Amino acid sequence: MGLLDVKDVGKRFGGLKALSDVNLSVKDNSVHAIIGPNGAGKSTLLNCLVGKLIPDSGSVLFNGASVLGRKPHEINQLGISRVFQTPEIFGDLTVMENMLIPLLAHRDGAYRLHAYSSVSSEKDLTTRAEEMLDEVNMLDKRNMNAASMSRGDKRRLEMAMCLIQDPKLLLLDEPTAGMARADTNNTIDLLKEIRDKRDITIAIIEHDMHVVFSLADRITVLAQGTPLVEDTPDNIKGHPKVKEAYLGETA
Amino acid sequence: MFGLSRSDLRLMCVVLALTLFAPIILNPFPTESAMAQFNAGYPDLMQRFVIFGIFAIGFNILFGLTGYLSFGHAAFLGVGSYACVWMFKLLGYNILPGIVLSVIVAGLFSALIGYVSLRRSGIYFSILTLAFAQMSFALAYSVLSNPKFNLTNGETGLQVYSDDPQWFHSDRLPDLPHLFGIPMRATHQLNIGGWDFQFNFGYYVCAVVLIVAFYLSIRLFRSPFGMMLRAVKSNQQRMTYTGLNPKPYTLAAFVISGMYAGLAGGLLSAMDPLAGAERMQWTASGEVVLMTILGGAGTLIGPVLGAGFIKYFENIFSKINDGVLHSWFSFLPDGLENLMVDLVHPFVGKGWHLTLGLLFMLVVTFLPGGLVEGGQRLGRLLTGRRKASSDAEPNPTPAE
Amino acid sequence: MDAFILQILNGLDKGSAYALIALGLTLIFGTLGVVNFAHGALFMIGAFCAVTLNKLFSISFETVDPTKTDFLGNPLKVKTPYLESWFGPELGGAIIDWSVPLSLIIAIPVMIAIGLIMERGLIRHFYKRPHADQILVTFGLAIVLQEVIKYFFGANPIQTPAPDALKGVFDLGTWLGLSLPYPIWRVFYFLFAVVTIFAVFAFLQFTTFGMVVRAGMADRETVGLLGINIDKRFSIMFGLAAAVAGLAGVMYGPINPPNYHMGMDFLVLSFVVVVVGGMGSLPGAVLAGFLLGILESFASTTWATTTLPGINQIIIYLVAIIVLMTRPRGLMGRKGVMEE
Numbered sequence: 001m002g003l004l005d006v007k008d009v010g011k012r013f014g015g016l017k018a019l020s021d022v023n024l025s026v027k028d029n030s031v032h033a034i035i036g037p038n039g040a041g042k043s044t045l046l047n048c049l050v051g052k053l054i055p056d057s058g059s060v061l062f063n064g065a066s067v068l069g070r071k072p073h074e075i076n077q078l079g080i081s082r083v084f085q086t087p088e089i090f091g092d093l094t095v096m097e098n099m100l101i102p103l104l105a106h107r108d109g110a111y112r113l114h115a116y117s118s119v120s121s122e123k124d125l126t127t128r129a130e131e132m133l134d135e136v137n138m139l140d141k142r143n144m145n146a147a148s149m150s151r152g153d154k155r156r157l158e159m160a161m162c163l164i165q166d167p168k169l170l171l172l173d174e175p176t177a178g179m180a181r182a183d184t185n186n187t188i189d190l191l192k193e194i195r196d197k198r199d200i201t202i203a204i205i206e207h208d209m210h211v212v213f214s215l216a217d218r219i220t221v222l223a224q225g226t227p228l229v230e231d232t233p234d235n236i237k238g239h240p241k242v243k244e245a246y247l248g249e250t251a
Numbered sequence: 252m253f254g255l256s257r258s259d260l261r262l263m264c265v266v267l268a269l270t271l272f273a274p275i276i277l278n279p280f281p282t283e284s285a286m287a288q289f290n291a292g293y294p295d296l297m298q299r300f301v302i303f304g305i306f307a308i309g310f311n312i313l314f315g316l317t318g319y320l321s322f323g324h325a326a327f328l329g330v331g332s333y334a335c336v337w338m339f340k341l342l343g344y345n346i347l348p349g350i351v352l353s354v355i356v357a358g359l360f361s362a363l364i365g366y367v368s369l370r371r372s373g374i375y376f377s378i379l380t381l382a383f384a385q386m387s388f389a390l391a392y393s394v395l396s397n398p399k400f401n402l403t404n405g406e407t408g409l410q411v412y413s414d415d416p417q418w419f420h421s422d423r424l425p426d427l428p429h430l431f432g433i434p435m436r437a438t439h440q441l442n443i444g445g446w447d448f449q450f451n452f453g454y455y456v457c458a459v460v461l462i463v464a465f466y467l468s469i470r471l472f473r474s475p476f477g478m479m480l481r482a483v484k485s486n487q488q489r490m491t492y493t494g495l496n497p498k499p500y501t502l503a504a505f506v507i508s509g510m511y512a513g514l515a516g517g518l519l520s521a522m523d524p525l526a527g528a529e530r531m532q533w534t535a536s537g538e539v540v541l542m543t544i545l546g547g548a549g550t551l552i553g554p555v556l557g558a559g560f561i562k563y564f565e566n567i568f569s570k571i572n573d574g575v576l577h578s579w580f581s582f583l584p585d586g587l588e589n590l591m592v593d594l595v596h597p598f599v600g601k602g603w604h605l606t607l608g609l610l611f612m613l614v615v616t617f618l619p620g621g622l623v624e625g626g627q628r629l630g631r632l633l634t635g636r637r638k639a640s641s642d643a644e645p646n647p648t649p650a651e
Numbered sequence: 652m653d654a655f656i657l658q659i660l661n662g663l664d665k666g667s668a669y670a671l672i673a674l675g676l677t678l679i680f681g682t683l684g685v686v687n688f689a690h691g692a693l694f695m696i697g698a699f700c701a702v703t704l705n706k707l708f709s710i711s712f713e714t715v716d717p718t719k720t721d722f723l724g725n726p727l728k729v730k731t732p733y734l735e736s737w738f739g740p741e742l743g744g745a746i747i748d749w750s751v752p753l754s755l756i757i758a759i760p761v762m763i764a765i766g767l768i769m770e771r772g773l774i775r776h777f778y779k780r781p782h783a784d785q786i787l788v789t790f791g792l793a794i795v796l797q798e799v800i801k802y803f804f805g806a807n808p809i810q811t812p813a814p815d816a817l818k819g820v821f822d823l824g825t826w827l828g829l830s831l832p833y834p835i836w837r838v839f840y841f842l843f844a845v846v847t848i849f850a851v852f853a854f855l856q857f858t859t860f861g862m863v864v865r866a867g868m869a870d871r872e873t874v875g876l877l878g879i880n881i882d883k884r885f886s887i888m889f890g891l892a893a894a895v896a897g898l899a900g901v902m903y904g905p906i907n908p909p910n911y912h913m914g915m916d917f918l919v920l921s922f923v924v925v926v927v928g929g930m931g932s933l934p935g936a937v938l939a940g941f942l943l944g945i946l947e948s949f950a951s952t953t954w955a956t957t958t959l960p961g962i963n964q965i966i967i968y969l970v971a972i973i974v975l976m977t978r979p980r981g982l983m984g985r986k987g988v989m990e991e
Contacts, residue, residue, distance in 0.1 A: 050492065071491070071496070072491045072492055073490075073491045073492075073493075073494050073495055073496045074494075076491075076492055076493060076494035077494045081492070082492045084492075088486055088488055088489040088492070089486065089489060090481075090482050090485040090486050090489060090490075091485055091486065092481060092484065092485040093478070093481055093482065093485055097478055097481075100475075100478065101478065101479070101482055101490075101493060101495070102493045102494070104475050104478075104479075105493050105494040105495045106494065108475075109494075110494060110495055110496040111495070111496050111499040111500060112475075112476075113476055113503055114474050114475040114476045115470070115471045115474050115476040115477070115503075115507075116254075116470050116471075116474060117254075117474055117475065118254055118256075118470070118473045118474060119473060119474060119475055119477075119478055120256065120473070121254075122475070161489075161493065165493070165494070314783075318781075318783065320783045320786065320787075322786075367972065367976060370976065370979075371975065371979060373782055374686050374782050374786070374930075375926065375930075375975065375979070377783075377786060378922050378923070378926050379971075379972070379975060381919060381922065382919075382922075382923055382968045382971050382972060383968070383972070385919055385968060386965045386968035386969070386972075389961065389964035389965045389968070390961065390964075390965060392964070393960070393961040393964055394960055394961030394962075394964060394965065395961075397960045397961075533919060534915070537790060537794075540787065540790075544787060597802050602798065602802060604794060604797075604798045605794075605795060605798035605799065605802065607794065608791050608792070608793075608794030608795035608797075608798060609791070609795055610791075611787065611788075611790070611791030611794065612773070612788055612791035612792060612795065615784055615787045615788040615791060616773075616776065616788060619780075619784065
């Protein structure tokens with residue numbers, strides 16, 4: 001049994017079958033990529049994992065506990081963090097505040113009425129946030145308004161916000177979408193560093209084969225809402241079914 | 252000190268000084284001089300400054316921080332007023348139980364309305380709160396004033412009658428609102444030179460409440476809770492995926508601001524023991540929105556400034572009549588004088604609301620950050636340097 | 652049975668006004684994405700178009716009628732409207748008598764112009780601003796318009812009578828063998844509202860202009876990509892919506908004498924109507940307008956007000972809250988309109 005087990009998950013939108021019989025197991029401490037052509041159901045699957053959508057059938061177990069029917073914030077509190085395709089950060093707040101919010105959420109839970117203490121008295125959290133910012137080379141931007149940063153910085157900030165919560169599972173939704181080659185390589189390096197340095201499991205949804213093959217330990221190929229194969233990158237590369245369904249059109 | 256940073260402490264001291272010395276500061280012109288009409292140091296007006304300041308501070312906690320635009324906050328003010336007068340009727344004229352109850356009742360009422368309204372966001376939220384407030388107004392105005400169950404006394408307004416129980420009233424106590432025997436109306440007159448200063452007990456009661464309310468709002472702004480509220484405004488999606496539930500945060504902000512409104516309503520009744528339904532009308536809700544925006548939504552001092560500004564000019568403008576205008580423009584040749592008077596006439600006196608509406612449009616269009624932003628811009632222009640971002644107020648533009 | 656039908660009929664005139672205002676609000680909201688708090692003021696300005704025209708028509712000169720004297724024996728001064736002296740008492744009198752319906756002709760260009768000025772001069776600058784700003788600036792505008800009218804026309808309601816031919820009561824039930832006495836002008840108002848509504852729908856349905864606008868309502872960006880100057884069309888839409896509100900106002904004068912705050916009074920309820928109907932849905936706005944008008948009429952019956960005192964005052968809000976809680980999108984709302 002893996003860290004995340006998806007069993008027989010199905011999801012329909014009206015008459016459209018978005019997912020059917022999805023089975024997938026993400027092993028602890030691995031990088032698991034989910035690939036597939038457009039409309040294969042990758043995003044739907046992701047949304048089912050984080051609680052934005054509720055599957056019609058099947059089960060999703062995280063660390064042995066079912067996540068179905070839980071709200072997104074509850075699922076995050078279990079240890080799943082999500083990075084969005086376009087960075088989602090608190091634009092009106094400073095970089096430092098962006099880091100403090102996940103730390104507070106991690107420490108105090110989904111809601112706590114801390115209306116009388118001061119943010120600046122949270123020395124421990126501030127130190128941890130500074131360390132994390134230092135790690136992603138953003139310490140000098142700590143007082144900047146997050147919205148005024150470049151897209152690359154926003155992406156790094158979002159990643160840092162997720163990592164600072166020490167998630168067991170990090171979900172990445174096309175982290176390199178729309179990026180130039182150089183940026184893509186930087187992101188790959190960043191992710192490799194995260195993988196090597198931390199006790200973390202990464203599930204990544206990606207379009208870019210280059211990213212997938214340089215990072216993933218296992219790959220699930222999704223086509224028309226069902227997993228086609230699940231295997232190591234080397235086996236996937238030569239797999240005829242995959243070529244036919246996915247690589248065939250791009251290679 | 253007091254858990255405040257140095258700049259916040261400075262702000263606090265300014266507010267403290269302004270409110271405590273208001274009877275002097277607001278009376279700069281000698282009583283006999285022609286300019287005396289611009290004085291604002293009367294108890295009645297100063298009380299209104301402070302009470303509406305409290306109302307706006309509370310509204311700002313909701314709108315300024317979370318960006319949820321409520322068009323129904325006057326309902327909480329009205330409920331607070333009624334609750335306070337009921338305490339007068341039942342217990343006696345001591346204002347303490349009345350004000351405590353008005354905060355509690357407004358808190359409960361806002362929890363109810365907030366729970367329902369906050370299930371929707373954006374424009375739906377605004378319309379829902381508007382609908383609730385108008386419903387409360389209709390309830391107070393007619394429904395709850397029938398002979399069988401008269402809670403509000405309808406059109407006449409709720410007031411104390413001689414046959415009310417007033418269980419704790421005794422002959423030694425004044426027959427009007429008081430705090431442990433000292434009547435709200437008690438005023439000490441001080442004549443220095445041509446100046447005439449009035450130190451009113453009721454005003455100082457309100458001032459102390461304002462200072463406490465302001466202090467609490469600074470604490471809230473700088474707290475993790477305040478930061479979460481700004482996060483609600485900034486990006487709710489990110490908030491949820493960071494493991495936070497925005498709902499209880501916004502509801503708490505709604506209830507807190509409702510309690511501030513109730514407090515303001517209670518104080519209004521404490522100064523003048525008559526509560527009418529018109530306090531709940533949606534134009535009254537619009538007024539507090541205006542005060543907050545005009546001063547600077549999302550800033551600490553803005554709402555207080557906005558409330559003071561509007562209440563001051565409301566008072567001054569309504570007093571300016573054609574006679575005053577003629578005396579102003581008397582230095583001009585006759586034809587020009589009459590023209591100027593005719594031009595200005597629509598905007599003063601009874602035309603105050605016209606000025607108010609224009610002001611509203613101008614501020615929203617050109618100065619969304621309100622007076623505070625205007626002041627900052629002016630300051631930057633004068634000193635010729637940019638303010639460091641570290642002491643800047645949080646971004647004041649309201650969002651969905 | 653008679654009473655039941657009569658209550659429905661009683662709800663129709665208010666329902667018509669709600670439907671017309673809500674229709675305009677929805678047009679503006681659906682095309683421009685703007686929540687217009689000044690829309691009630693447009694309704695009010697329409698009503699004052701009729702007031703103005705009525706006053707203009709009645710401008711009179713005084714003559715001394717030597718044949719008559721007043722009770723003190725002095726010669727009697729007689730006021731004669733200029734119109735009567737120009738066109739003769741017959742025609743001139745008729746023109747004055749029919750001033751309200753005639754105002755429609757004046758009101759259409761006036762209201763379109765006001766709408767265009769509003770859109771070009773103010774609202775255009777707020778398309779990209781948060782909805783809160785749009786609400787606030789139009790709220791400010793509503794106050795200004797209301798105060799301007801108050802400045803020129805005073806605070807008291809002004810009588811604007813219907814033409815003599817359309818005064819009085821008409822028994823709608825004669826053919827059915829029922830007794831349904833009903834003011835003729837209200838019938839007229841209802842018919843007028845229906846015609847206007849159909850005209851708007853036909854315009855949107857059958858003209859190229861309307862098709863583009865409907866496409867724009869559904870997906871603004873795509874239509875913009877097609878190279879159609881959608882912004883220009885949208886401002887014309889604003890003019891049209893202003894005209895619809897204005898016409899509703901013109902004709903409402905004889906039902907309730909216009910005063911400066913009638914716009915605000917109707918606006919809050921019309922918003923509720925829009926929300927109940929479903930934001931962005933034109934049929935929803937019309938349906939909800941009539942439904943809520945009729946509902947209000949039923950809640951105003953003696954039976955209802957004695958059972959639940961004041962129910963007529965709050966019924967619309969109650970319904971709105973229930974609808975929003977159970978069907979957040981309203982009766983006929985589309986998905987994705989103003990959600991987050």
